[in-house]
Amino acid sequence: MFSDLQKQQLVKQFREDGFVVMKGFLNDAELSEVREHLDKLISEKVPSMPPEKAFYEDHKDKTSLKQIQALYDDDALFHSMMFESKFEELASILLEDAVIGKNMQYFNKPPKIGKPTPPHQDGYYFMLEPNEAVTMWLGLENVDEENGCVRYIKGSNNKGMRQHTRTQTLGFSQGISDFGTDDDKANEVWFETNAGDLLVHHSMTIHRADGNNSQDRSRKALGFIYYAEKAKEDASAKKEYQEKLAKEIREKVK
Numbered sequence: 487m488f489s490d491l492q493k494q495q496l497v498k499q500f501r502e503d504g505f506v507v508m509k510g511f512l513n514d515a516e517l518s519e520v521r522e523h524l525d526k527l528i529s530e531k532v533p534s535m536p537p538e539k540a541f542y543e544d545h546k547d548k549t550s551l552k553q554i555q556a557l558y559d560d561d562a563l564f565h566s567m568m569f570e571s572k573f574e575e576l577a578s579i580l581l582e583d584a585v586i587g588k589n590m591q592y593f594n595k596p597p598k599i600g601k602p603t604p605p606h607q608d609g610y611y612f613m614l615e616p617n618e619a620v621t622m623w624l625g626l627e628n629v630d631e632e633n634g635c636v637r638y639i640k641g642s643n644n645k646g647m648r649q650h651t652r653t654q655t656l657g658f659s660q661g662i663s664d665f666g667t668d669d670d671k672a673n674e675v676w677f678e679t680n681a682g683d684l685l686v687h688h689s690m691t692i693h694r695a696d697g698n699n700s701q702d703r704s705r706k707a708l709g710f711i712y713y714a715e716k717a718k719e720d721a722s723a724k725k726e727y728q729e730k731l732a733k734e735i736r737e738k739v740k
């Protein structure tokens with residue numbers, strides 16, 4: 487899919503900035519198929535999913551769906567997008583290693599009530615040594631400042647892990663405690679994306695997103711997470727953290 491020169495340029499940009507932007511990664515036909523499968527999943531399977539797998543902005547309002555985890559478990563198309571796919575190939579190019587697919591998520595921010603995504607580094611959740619992983623964000627519709635575009639702190643991938651504390655945002659339980667330094671402000675960038683555009687960031691890159699302040703536009707996206715094969719997971723710490731979080735979520739929706 488990429489020439490050796492393109493690969494070198496992508497890796498250089500990814501290492502320097504902490505992210506790359508791939509315009510038109512999916513074409514219209516591919517996007518239509520994704521939307522069709524998502525609609526089917528949402529109407530047929532999501533209603534019976536446990537609360538730690540499908541999250542709502544307001545759990546009493548089933549139109550306020552905001553996240554679904556591990557999409558590949560429930561649909562063959564999503565499985566084929568996650569594994570042995572062009573997404574996996576790109577992750578492997580950027581991380582210069584074989585990769586392991588870890589999660590594929592659906593993200594929506596419903597109009598008016600879609601909340602901001604707190605500033606965070608995904609690597610804080612991943613608990614890896616070395617912290618070598620990528621997250622991909624695929625827009626399923628056009629996204630801009632009004633409906634909650636993703637924002638990156640350019641170069642933050644090379645400046646270490648920041649301190650995180652608990653947030654009250656379902657699905658993004660950790661946020662950077664002292665976010666908003668002069669360096670953060672000077673280096674923040676954001677992109678207007680069209681449906682089918684792909685943003686890819688390193689697990690150490692600080693990012694956040696606004697809430698959806700529009701009156702009637704949703705903000706649907708898919709997220710893909712791949713770990714480099716050389717990255718070793720602190721499996722017991724992670725299991726403990728996920729169990730604690732799942733318990734908190736179940737208690738919250740009671």
Ligand SMILES: O=C(O)CCC(=O)C(=O)O
Pocket residue numbers: 593603608621623636693694695707709
């Ligand atoms: O969709 C969003 O608001 C942000 C997604 C994100 O932060 C992530 O995938 O790590």
